[in-house]
Amino acid sequence: MMGMLGDGFVVTLQIFGLTLLGAIPLGLVIAFLRMNKWGFHVGKKKRKIRPISLITQFYISVMRGTPLMLQLFVVYFAPFYIFGQSLSDGWRFAATVVAFILNYAAYFAEIYRSGMQSIPRGQHEAADVLGYTKAQSFGSIILPQVIKRIVPPMTNEIVTLVKDTSLAFAIGCVEMFTVARSIVASSRLMWAFLAAAILYYVFNLVVTLVMNFVERKLAYYHD
Amino acid sequence: MPVVSLEHIHKSFGDNEVLRDISLSVDKGEVVGIIGASGGGKSTLLRCATLLETFEKGKLTYDDVVVAQNNEAGDAVYGSKAVLKQAKQKFGLVFQNFNLFPNFTVLKNITHAPIHVQKRDEGEVMEQAAELIGKMGLTGKENMVPCELSGGQQQRVAIARALCMNPQILFFDEPTSALDPLLTQEVLKVIRELAEEHMTMVIVTHEMAFARDVADRIVFMAGGTIVEEGPAEQVINNPQNDITKAFLNKVNQD
Ligand SMILES: Nc1ncnc2c1ncn2[C@@H]1O[C@H](COP(=O)(O)OP(=O)(O)O)[C@@H](O)[C@H]1O
Ligand SMILES: [Mg+2]
Numbered sequence: 431m432m433g434m435l436g437d438g439f440v441v442t443l444q445i446f447g448l449t450l451l452g453a454i455p456l457g458l459v460i461a462f463l464r465m466n467k468w469g470f471h472v473g474k475k476k477r478k479i480r481p482i483s484l485i486t487q488f489y490i491s492v493m494r495g496t497p498l499m500l501q502l503f504v505v506y507f508a509p510f511y512i513f514g515q516s517l518s519d520g521w522r523f524a525a526t527v528v529a530f531i532l533n534y535a536a537y538f539a540e541i542y543r544s545g546m547q548s549i550p551r552g553q554h555e556a557a558d559v560l561g562y563t564k565a566q567s568f569g570s571i572i573l574p575q576v577i578k579r580i581v582p583p584m585t586n587e588i589v590t591l592v593k594d595t596s597l598a599f600a601i602g603c604v605e606m607f608t609v610a611r612s613i614v615a616s617s618r619l620m621w622a623f624l625a626a627a628i629l630y631y632v633f634n635l636v637v638t639l640v641m642n643f644v645e646r647k648l649a650y651y652h653d
Numbered sequence: 654m655p656v657v658s659l660e661h662i663h664k665s666f667g668d669n670e671v672l673r674d675i676s677l678s679v680d681k682g683e684v685v686g687i688i689g690a691s692g693g694g695k696s697t698l699l700r701c702a703t704l705l706e707t708f709e710k711g712k713l714t715y716d717d718v719v720v721a722q723n724n725e726a727g728d729a730v731y732g733s734k735a736v737l738k739q740a741k742q743k744f745g746l747v748f749q750n751f752n753l754f755p756n757f758t759v760l761k762n763i764t765h766a767p768i769h770v771q772k773r774d775e776g777e778v779m780e781q782a783a784e785l786i787g788k789m790g791l792t793g794k795e796n797m798v799p800c801e802l803s804g805g806q807q808q809r810v811a812i813a814r815a816l817c818m819n820p821q822i823l824f825f826d827e828p829t830s831a832l833d834p835l836l837t838q839e840v841l842k843v844i845r846e847l848a849e850e851h852m853t854m855v856i857v858t859h860e861m862a863f864a865r866d867v868a869d870r871i872v873f874m875a876g877g878t879i880v881e882e883g884p885a886e887q888v889i890n891n892p893q894n895d896i897t898k899a900f901l902n903k904v905n906q907d
Contacts, residue, residue: 555705556752560766560818561741570765574756651798653755 431613435622438609439629445526445595445605446633450588452531457538460486464543486539493536498529499600505529506601526598526605530591537587545580546572578648585641592634606630654716655680656822656853657702657744662711664694664701671697672708673877679822682851686858686868686885690900694877695857699824702855703746704737715743716821742771745815749827751807753799753814759786760795763814771818778817785813789843805836809843816847823847825856841867861904865889873897 464487469480493501506525509515549572557567596607606626613622658678664671671694679685687695700706702713704720710729712722720740721731731737753762760782767778786792789809799807808828815823828844829837841863847854848867858864864871864885871888873881873896881894892898 550752552748552750552752553754556748556754558705559703559741559744559746560814561738561770562766566769570769571754571756578756651755652800 431617431619431622432625434609434613435606435625435629438604438606438626441523441603441605442595442607442633445523445530445598445603446592448527449530449534449591449595452527453534453538456531456535457542460490460535460539461542461546464490464539465546490536490539493533494540498533498594499597501533502526502529502597502601505532522598522601522603525601526603530594534587534591538584541580541583541587542576545576548579549575575653581641581645581648585638585645588637588641589634592630592637596630655714656683656716657855658712658714659698659702660712662698662701662708662713664697664706664708671877672701675711675874675877675879677872677879679853679855681821681853683853683870684848684868685855686864686871687855687874688858688861688864688871688900689874689880693874695874696826698874699746699826699855699857703744703824704741705746707731715740718743742818743821745818745820745823747808747811747815747823747825747828749830751799751804751811751831753807753811755799758796758798759791759802759810762799762810763817766814767817782813782817785816788846789813790839803836804832805839808832808836808840812840812843812847822853822855825854825858827857827859829858829860859904861889861901873900875900 463482463485466482466486467480468482469478471478502525505528506517506522509521510517553571553575554567557571562571595605598605599608599611602608606629610622610626613619655678660676660678662672662675675694675698677685677698687698689695697706701708708721708729710723710727712729713720714722718736718740719732720736721729724730732740754765757765763782763785764775764778767773767781768775786795789812791806791809791813794802794806794810799810802810808831812823812828825844829840832840837860841860844854844856845863845867856864856868866885868885871883871885872879873888873892873894875896881888881892881897888897889901892901
């Protein structure tokens with residue numbers, strides 16, 4: 431039975447890893463769309479409407495303002511309701527990963543945005559006067575400073591993600607919590623919950639250690 | 654041909670006209686000091702000259718590069734990206750609060766743009782940087798990051814960073830306003846040395862004695878206009894305009 435739990439843990443790890451792999455870059459795209467200044471003036475007061483930014487803000491607020499479990503169901507059932515497709519077992523895992531990426535990218539985007547906006551304007555100006563292109567100054571000067579600033583809030587989100595993976599149980603994706611629950615249900619052996627708890631805890635301990643290491647690596651300067 | 658020439662510049666922030674028909678040109682080897690009470694438009698003028706702000710009317714040229722000029726309707730039209738890029742090679746800017754890159758070491762702050770923007774040979778850039786580091790009294794600090802340096806040292810790194818791009822002209826916006834008197838002197842000293850080497854410079858400063866000693870010409874700005882302009886000794890020791898006199902009196906009292 432330990433083996434079953436172990437298999438579940440591998441699925442948990444996969445959800446975790448794939449979510450980060452997808453949400454970290456997608457969050458950057460969303461952050462840029464959110465900060466996009468394209469728009470037009472309307473009305474007497476010449477208020478500027480920024481459609482791209484507004485749509486992105488709406489997306490972020492929905493993702494942050496509704497339960498992740500509900501989002502899981504929406505993504506899981508979407509192919510059935512939209513395309514009339516029957517839902518395969520494999521889709522449970524894929525739907526979990528898709529929902530997690532969409533949700534976490536929204537949180538990451540807001541962290542990136544506040545990180546980018548906290549970089550003093552003088553940094554952009556100094557780079558501009560030295561002739562850096564926007565892409566060059568973002569890559570070599572701004573982004574490294576942003577990364578340093580966002581490590582602590584990112585650590586919080588990633589620790590939450592480890593625990594959130596257990597929500598996949600709701601759509602029957604067989605990750606560690608789903609396995610632990612079925613062991614307990616079928617054999618009344620409560621140790622399965624305890625073992626799962628320990629594994630989540632150790633997982634997060636490792637996450638925290640890694641993030642602390644990154645934080646220390648970037649502590650060679652302060653601003 | 655002047656290194657930089659600003660002609661009839663008008664610049665507003667909303668309804669606030671900050672530069673009203675300003676004209677200023679600087680010849681090669683000349684040092685121009687800009688003085689005036691705060692809010693007079695000195696920083697805005699420098700920011701327009703260094704392309705950090707755009708102006709609505711007027712003409713800006715560096716050497717033979719026309720950065721912006723009025724169209725037939727009298728509105729300033731800027732040149733293409735390529736033109737702006739070419740113009741940016743001509744000048745450097747030293748900020749009041751240094752704006753060094755905190756994640757780069759001293760050496761990288763100085764050499765990164767020459768290597769990655771100007772695409773110059775790394776060995777040659779390193780050689781020039783070593784020379785500048787010596788000249789700025791920063792020997793031994795190459796591998797430190799800005800937060801490990803005093804304000805005076807940081808500003809000297811910023812000057813070295815600007816100089817390593819080999820600009821034809823260097824703008825300073827109150828380079829010592831963020832420094833205490835002791836550190837101010839060490840920064841003024843390196844600027845004096847640059848003046849002796851006939852580096853072309855435009856310096857906004859509140860240090861009147863320094864301005865008088867180092868500048869060939871002083872420009873006094875107030876309310877977005879150039880109120881008085883002339884040889885440094887004359888403007889500071891013997892101003893003609895009443896507003897200039899009042900300003901200098903007030904500065905001397907402080
Ligand atoms: N980005 C800005 N937006 C709006 N007003 C500005 C901005 N920058 C400067 N100003 C205004 O322009 C005027 C001149 O400012 P500035 O050029 O900084 O003067 P100085 O450098 O001589 O103190 C001031 O009234 C200031 O409030
Ligand atoms: Mg100013």
